[in-house]
Amino acid sequence: MSEKVKTVFYKHGGVMKTAELNEEGFYYKKIQKLLEDGEIEQLRRGYYQIAGETSYSDILTLTALFPDAVICMESALDYYGYTDRTPSAWHLAVDYRSTRTRFCIEYPVIKPHFIRSDRYQLGIEEVKLDGMPVRIYDREKTICDILLHRNKVDAEVFNTAIQRYILDPEKKEARLMEYARQLRVEKKVKEVLGIWL
Numbered sequence: 456m457s458e459k460v461k462t463v464f465y466k467h468g469g470v471m472k473t474a475e476l477n478e479e480g481f482y483y484k485k486i487q488k489l490l491e492d493g494e495i496e497q498l499r500r501g502y503y504q505i506a507g508e509t510s511y512s513d514i515l516t517l518t519a520l521f522p523d524a525v526i527c528m529e530s531a532l533d534y535y536g537y538t539d540r541t542p543s544a545w546h547l548a549v550d551y552r553s554t555r556t557r558f559c560i561e562y563p564v565i566k567p568h569f570i571r572s573d574r575y576q577l578g579i580e581e582v583k584l585d586g587m588p589v590r591i592y593d594r595e596k597t598i599c600d601i602l603l604h605r606n607k608v609d610a611e612v613f614n615t616a617i618q619r620y621i622l623d624p625e626k627k628e629a630r631l632m633e634y635a636r637q638l639r640v641e642k643k644v645k646e647v648l649g650i651w652l
Contacts, residue, residue: 460494464505470519473501498560513563514585517545520560524549525579526591527568528600529612534582535594535623537616540609542566548592550575578634594620595631602635602643617647 463479464471471479476486486503489495496506502520517524528546532538544566547558551569558567578596581588592600598620601608608616620626635644 457494460489461505464495468519469515470498470502470504472519473503476503513545514587514589516563517547517565518587518589520557521547521549521565523553524567524590525575526584526589527597528566528604529608531592531597532601532612532616534584534591535597535619537597537619537623538612539615540612548575574638577637593630594623594626595634598631598648599634599638599640599644602640602647603638605643621648 463476463481467475473486476482481489486495490497490503493506495503497503498516498520504516524547526534526546527548529538529540529542530546533540533542544564546566546568548568548570551571553567553569555567555569558565578593578599579590580593582591583589584591598616601613601616605613631644631648632641635641
């Protein structure tokens with residue numbers, strides 16, 4: 456592995472687009488040679504990283520490949536400390552009009568959730584993960600989502616999340632009820648959390 460290639464990739468945070476490689480003097484033939492020699496690998500069309508590189512955070516790859524995505528469901532529960540289980544995939548919410556094939560990558564493992572535009576924008580906030588700014592659904596949107604998709608969430612994960620949300624001093628009941636109304640899960644919120652709120 457040439458030092459020049461390493462330096463260029465490190466400068467760009469580990470993931471580079473074709474256009475960025477071109478700007479650094481790596482054109483089609485050079486990129487093809489690096490791929491053939493096993494020095495770099497294609498993450499998906501137009502995105503590359505150093506071959507076998509695992510020292511970078513998944514977050515770097517996620518923000519480079521899916522800048523429009525929002526961390527949701529089990530991945531958001533994990534961020535807020537509402538689950539003890541590390542999700543087997545990154546749960547990402549995207550607009551339902553997004554191209555499905557862009558999520559067909561080997562690593563990191565992605566579980567896309569295609570959301571209607573009016574619901575997709577609700578409850579997005581920005582947080583820092585591994586020093587990188589990422590978009591994630593806030594606590595209340597996350598709780599509404601697992602209530603909305605209760606049949607897709609493991610019962611133990613669901614119960615732990617609800618209990619921890621109830622005990623969370625940063626929870627905002629008014630916001631939860633507002634989201635519940637917009638997402639039409641008011642009845643479920645009252646059934647599951649009503650006694651504690």
